[in-house]
Amino acid sequence: MAAKIKTNYVCSACGYEAPKWYGKCPECGAWNTFEEQVKSVPLSSKMPPKEHVKSAVVSQLHEISSDERQRYKTGLKELDRVLGGGVFPGSVILLSGDPGIGKSTILLQICQFLCQNLKILYVSGEESARQVKLRAVRLGVDSDNLYISSITDIAQVVQTIEQLSPDLVMVDSIQTMNLSTIQSSSGSVTQVRECTQQLIYVAKANDIPIFVVGHVNKDGAIAGPKVLEHMVDSVLYFEGERNLSYRILRAVKNRYGSTNEIGVFEMTESGLEEVQNPSMMLLSGRPTNVSGTCVACVIEGSRPIMAEVQALVTKTAFGNPRRTSTGFDFNRTALILAVLEKRGGYFFGNLDAYINVVGGLRLDEPAADLPVALALVSNLTDRVIAEDVVAFGEVGLAGEIRAVSRVQSRVNEAYRLGFHKIILPRASMKQLKTDDLPTDLELIGVSSLAQACAALKG
Missing domain, CATH: 2.20.28 (Rubrerythrin, domain 2)
Known part of the structure; x- marks a missing residue:
């Protein structure tokens, strides 16, 4: 035409x-x-004649299998947790993150375990087959079930998938793929959208899971149209600084699992290694006998995690005081400062306030309000919080400490890590089973910020 x-x-x-x-x-x-x-x-955009259109395959609901055991384990428990238990057949997973964060490393690393039972096709549009081989040798990946291809034409990729019939496909990256029928350069909005649509069609038609690596722009968002995130089944995002060894894998979207789970890894010379106890990692190197630091207990998915919150309050050198927050919501910081000044009697009007969550973790749960408030008060009054104290609770505008969920899990994890004094909302203490608690564990239930600050004196 x-x-x-x-x-x-x-x-x-x-x-x-x-x-x-x-x-x-x-x-x-x-x-x-x-x-x-x-x-x-x-x-002309007329519909084709009806005699040229084939009817779709229709199945009754009870004929469709829903067996969760069909998931493919990757060999990394942290990655399986984020995915909801493993890779679901026919799913399209978008893996994104900053350059050099470890996207290609983790994909090639899991091939060693997956290739024991599966045939994998690794499509690299950024590196040659020899470069992929050198990285595989460094990671200790050596399997006859791993096939490498360095092509960028999405039509050739689809044709290769249909001929090879792999059990799993990895495309690195979607910004390097192109469709020859579209007159635009690789990485453009149209190319990224159409190439992804071709991969989704192949994945659903052949029940083959596909990992797709996506770049990020200068603002940290996934490069390409926002509709790309709606097209795929799961969106995984690597967080962390390239200069630091720890990486956090978070699910932004997941049709086959929870989006609250995180996976923690450490980048080493031999690849990414799992961090089985993130709390110990986040608390390592914690200073002693220093004011302005408090341990928070937050829930990330199905497990509690301890994180160190640091606060620094200094006299401002400018007319307007500066507020900076790293790893904690800036608006929540301003709210807590206002509540401390209005309800607690602590003056921050001409003081700079800095909040930092150690380890690159971001605390989005309201239960982190109380430890942030206590860290600010500790540094303002130069009062040291004991090393065995942990706190959690939501701060309201009236200065009240509101209840949070999963209290039993938080208390058990805190005691397991050596914390014997826990400051928590008084309304949450009714959720605890006191008969199962250790005798040397001290629980301090507070209903206001004034009571929480007074508990630090004891």
């Missing part, structure tokens, strides 16, 4: 298309994200 050439502009952040260039996207509000693209538009 004859076609005419049409030029349009596409937002690289959300995929919004417009006939002219905009400095600011009308859809998502991003600046300088419009790219010129040329696409072919058919002159």
Whole structure:
């Protein structure tokens, strides 16, 4: 069918298309994200005749298997936890993160375990087959069931999958793939969207799980249109600094499991190693006899994690005091400072306040409010919080300490790690089974910030 050439502009952040260039996207509000693209538009868009269209395959609900045992274990328990128990057949998993964070490393590393029973096709559009081989030797990956291909044409990738019939496919990365029928460069919004759609079709039609590596832009978001995250089944994101050895794998979206689980890894010379006890890692190197530090107990998915919260309060050198928060929500920091000043009587009006969560962990749970408040008060009054004290609880605008969930799990984990004094909401103490608690464990139930700050004196 004859076609005419049409030029349009596409937002690289959300995929919004417009006939002219905009400095600011009308859809998502991003600046300088419009790219010129040329696409072919058919002159006729009529539906094909009914006799040329085949009916779809339909199955009754009771005929469809829902056996969870079909999941493929990756050999890394931390990764299996984030995925919801393993790789689900037919799922498309998007793995994203900063450059050099370990995306390609973890994919090639799990091949050694998966290749014991599965045939894997690793498509590398960024590295040659020889480069992948050198990295595999360094990671100790050597299996006859691992097939390497360095192609970037998505049509060849689909044809290779149909001929080889692998049990699992890895594509590194989606920004290097291209569809020859689209007149735009690799990594553009149209190319990324259409190439991903081809992979999704192959995965669902052949029940083959596919890992897709995605880059991030300068703002830290996944490069490509936002619709890409809605197309795939799971979105995994690697967090952490490249200069630090610890990595945190978090599920932003997961159709086959929880999105609250995290996996903790340590980057070593031989690849990524699992951190079975993240709390010990986050608390390692904790200073002693120093004010402004408090241990928080938060729930990440199905397990409690201890994290060190540090606060520093100093006299400001400018007219407006500075507030900085790393690993904790900035708006919650401003709220806690306001409550401490209004309800607790602690003056922060002309003081700079800095909050930091050690280890690169981000505390999004409201239960981290109380340890942040205690760390601020500790540094302001220069009162040291004992090493065996842990706190958790939500702070309200009236200065009250509100109840949180999973109290029994938090208390048990804190005691297992050597904390014998726990400051918690008084309303949450009714959830505890006191008969099962150790005799040397001291629980301090508080209902207000004033009571929590007074407990530090004891």
